Amino acid sequence: MLTPFETEALLLSLKVGGIATLGALIPAILISYLLARGRFPLKWLLDGIVHAPLVVPPVVIGYLLLIGLGPRGPIGAPLKDWFGITIAFTWQGAAVAAGIMAFPLMVRAIRLSLEQVDMRLEQAATTLGAGRWDVFFSITLPMIAPGIVVSIILGFARALGEFGATITFVANIPGETRTMPLALYTLAQTPGAEAQAGRLALLSVVVALIALIASEVIARKTRRAIGLHGERAA
Amino acid sequence: MISIDVKTRLGAFTLDAQIETGADSHTLALYGRSGCGKTSLVNTVAGLLRPDQGRIVIGQDVLLDSQAGIEIPAQKRRIGYVFQEGRLFPHLNVHNNLIYGQRRNGEGPISLSQAVELLDLAPLLARKPYALSGGERQRVAIGRALLANPRLLLMDEPLASLDSHRKGEILPFIARLRDEIGVPILYVSHAMEEIAQFADQVALMEAGRVVAVDTVERLTARLDLHPLTGRYEAGAFLSARITEKNAADGLMRLTLTGGAKLLVPMADRPLGTEMKLRIRARDVSIALQEPRDISILNRLPGTVIDIRPDTDGPMAEVLIDVGVPVWSRITKLSASTLSLSPGKPVWALIKSVAIDRTAPGRPKPD
Incomplete structure (x- = not known):
């Protein structure tokens, strides 16, 4: 049904998107918690940095990544010299770029549901003998589970569609960094490949729709499972 | 503690x-x-x-x-x-x-x-x-x-x-x-x-x-606290014990902490049960002599402790010592007609007694 070219791009996209989302998840929960609950100096700065990928052109993000994580960059060079790890121009690099671009969306979804958690419930847990971490894991985390699900799907969808930062940072290498958007771009640049480009575009839309529907279904199920009964959307 | x-x-x-x-x-x-x-x-x-x-x-x-x-x-x-x-x-x-x-x-x-x-x-x-x-x-x-x-x-x-x-x-x-x-x-x-x-x-x-x-009894009996304990709904909160049951009349006798006795409808509790009562101020009338031909069963002799007329309106509250303090709410006119003053002996006529029926009585060990 799918051509080898399409299969390769699809599988690579799923791998890059999946790793990007999972890798971003725990930092996103941590940062959301800090932003929703923390009171510390320079909070506005953290907020700004986290949200930058939403407003800064993706090419700029890709370029900054190339400078920082490239073979001669301040982070990339030691990584290569000491551990032999190269990020630029690899699929791992594509995942880093996708993760960074998806990060603010994920933080927003989690933060939104964190702000809806009734802090009086956390107080009640404290009076029942739960310490800070205990309260987080036994009360806060389950209560924001729907938000986390939404954040994962949103982040995954964003990572799948990542183009500008990816192509700038890791280029367009077949089988390594040519995800679906990059493959589509390649086809769009190739004379006479309109039909293939159309198929790939359709495939991208289908994958995105599946992610969206899955998010809705899972979020609803989670909400019901934790007893919120759909009355509080994340 | x-x-x-x-x-x-x-x-x-x-x-x-x-x-x-x-x-x-x-x-x-x-x-x-x-x-x-x-x-x-x-x-x-x-x-x-x-x-x-x-x-x-x-x-x-x-x-x-x-x-x-x-x-x-x-x-x-x-x-x-x-x-x-x-x-x-x-x-x-x-x-x-x-x-x-x-x-x-x-x-x-x-x-x-x-x-x-x-x-x-x-x-x-x-x-x-x-x-x-x-x-x-x-x-x-x-x-x-x-x-x-x-x-x-x-x-x-x-x-x-x-x-x-x-x-x-x-x-x-x-x-x-x-x-x-x-x-x-x-x-x-x-x-x-x-x-x-x-x-x-x-x-x-x-x-x-x-x-x-x-205690509730003493707090509600304090005139100076009355604006805080709530004047209109308040009355006296009392502790009493079931000392006699008369199945024929369907009544039982309660003895208050001060020794005064009340007749109230029978409740399904054993003799000796300690219970809380509430006597609303508006359910207590005052007479100078004991009225004989009257339907009110609970007539207790006592003395006036204090009188507090409302700042507005025709009513006044009278605190009467019947062994324990009870409140009576009467008109200022009645208070002056009867020339009530602290120390004056009176009869408190109690029209009804509210027994706290929701809380089970606490049997008190002697």
Whole structure:
């Protein structure tokens, strides 16, 4: 049904998107918690940095990544010299770029549901003998589970569609960094490949729709499972 | 025994409260109008609010002593807090809500099965909080606090969000807690009727200060506190004991603490049962001689202690000593026609006596 070219791009996209989302998840929960609950100096700065990928052109993000994580960059060079790890121009690099671009969306979804958690419930847990971490894991985390699900799907969808930062940072290498958007771009640049480009575009839309529907279904199920009964959307 | 002495500024409001209960006082009620600082005070006891300075001792345990540098954090205080709105964890079913504190603090005075039995929770165990009625939620909240091995049970208007029918459903459970489990209770309320049913002592609060700590009977009998204890709905709260039952008439005789006797309709309780009564001021009339041909059975001789005319309106309140103080609400005109004055002997005619029927009487060992 799918051509080898399409299969390769699809599988690579799923791998890059999946790793990007999972890798971003725990930092996103941590940062959301800090932003929703923390009171510390320079909070506005953290907020700004986290949200930058939403407003800064993706090419700029890709370029900054190339400078920082490239073979001669301040982070990339030691990584290569000491551990032999190269990020630029690899699929791992594509995942880093996708993760960074998806990060603010994920933080927003989690933060939104964190702000809806009734802090009086956390107080009640404290009076029942739960310490800070205990309260987080036994009360806060389950209560924001729907938000986390939404954040994962949103982040995954964003990572799948990542183009500008990816192509700038890791280029367009077949089988390594040519995800679906990059493959589509390649086809769009190739004379006479309109039909293939159309198929790939359709495939991208289908994958995105599946992610969206899955998010809705899972979020609803989670909400019901934790007893919120759909009355509080994340 | 509960000993509280805290001082704290909350914006324009200052909480400056001292409470010292007797050693045999197991239920202390905190009474006062909304905004008088009751909730701030209990939050301070629970450790949710940090006072500028203070000392809080429950039994033998010092929870806070700012001079000695002792401050036990909220999660280690073991204060079973029953919140006004229940605050059940929505993602846990009733069973897991109940054992949340027990898991962390260890088993306390009662086991899970005892609590389930006491509060009649068995049919609810598998349900999630959203599927519970308001009364059921409060019962679960009480159970959860009780199972958390508490030093003190703190109840912040646990009945406030319930209609009177549900209140009647919960009150007996609270009375059973007092009688069957040794945990001291601090009960916050602005309803004297609730408090009168089971509190040993009442701390009266006004504008962040504790004005008086005493028994319900003595507090409601104090003229100077009457604006705070509530004038129109108030009357006297009395303790009495069933000393005689007469099945033929369907009546029973109650003996008040001062020795005065009352005849009231029979209640299904054994002789010797200690019970709480309420005699509303508007149900008490005054006569100078004992009227003979009258339908009122309860005619008690006494002396006028004090008279307090309303500042506006035609009514006055008279405090009469019939062995215990009772209130009478009559017109200023009657007061002057009868030329009432402190020390004058009178007869108090009591039209009806409200017996607290929701709380089971507490048999008192002699």
